[in-house]
Amino acid sequence: MPNNQFKRGELYSVINGMASTAVARRLQKNFRQAGLEITIEQWSVLYHLWKEDCLSQQELCNRTFRDKPSITRLIDNLEKQKLVKRTASKEDRRINLVCLTDAAKALQDITIDLANQTMNEALIGVNKEEIETVKSVFQRVYDNLT
Template sequence: MSNNQFKRGELYSVINGVASTAVARRLQKNFRNAGLEITIEQWSILYHLWKEDGLSQQELCTRTYRDKASITRLIDNIEKLGLVERIASKDDRRVNMVYLTDAAKPLQEATYNLANQTMNEALQGISKEEIEIVKSVFQRVYENSK
């Protein structure tokens, strides 16, 4: 057994993503307090559709770093809530395009405000330079680990 146990112990925090979990929990709680009965994972899908409506499930996999099965079931649940619908692509009949319903649109501003407020609280006292470094490190760790 090598003797750099402390180093590994610290790095485990990075693996675990403790801070991002804390932010996710806080955002989830803020949603609930506002009477928005969606999960943060569902919100992450809606978030991408608000930016660009009508994405394929495969595209949602790429943009949210999830596998196909996870997206299938997330869309199932959001569809049950009546917030999105699948429409088969005419160009390629294997593909489902996912579209927001009218019911989803009013949620956008409320959740954006909650997300902004949550992030502002989470990032208090942290400089733009530090955030840039975190983003850069995350990107490189992600590329190194694919």
Template structure:
């Protein structure tokens, strides 16, 4: 099957970010409804820190695909909410290391089930193979674009 045979509106919806926007909208609403005071963007930073605490701002930029000014604002807001703290790097004080606070660590138990519920709804009707194939394809598309940006 070639690309001309795809529904162009659906293809545009996926590649233009409408899918991501819909998921983010649902995350935002569900967080608010549950009393979890974070945004979807903050979730992406916290999610990474829950798996690997004590990383540089640059590493967070790389894994979330955000620019430095956006990441600085995100971390500023997470600090205001007492979810993370910055500390200077040991070998280079110009580098900020981001650590979760106890409040930030404890938030994982509240936030993860909300996200899992949303993803379960989003993937309704898909079997494990569908999800696996979709993940592989979207990862490949993302990596193609990331490589093109690096050129």
């Protein structure tokens, strides 16, 4: 069924295309308009630290689905902006624990509000069931490839 095959191939651009780009740009724009100087990638790291502070870089790799060099540089930049601080673990000297500063803690509520607002804008006319379907499909896609 080559016709069906072709349509599946086109799905690459659905998953990696216009919608995710549009959402990322809008969220970044909303941060900027609120005077927040962080990137959405930096925000996604902070997001996991707000849930659980002082994670190792490896743990941040796992939770944000990034590789180690990406996390190294994101933490470099977050440290320059005084939003996190690396602390050597006492149990294992290979490990850096990445901990939030007070400045980063102050960003939690406002940025999560902005993310919620952005997703509310994005999801106008989309119902709960459809959202659940998208989440469930994406989970299966991820599981299929890892």
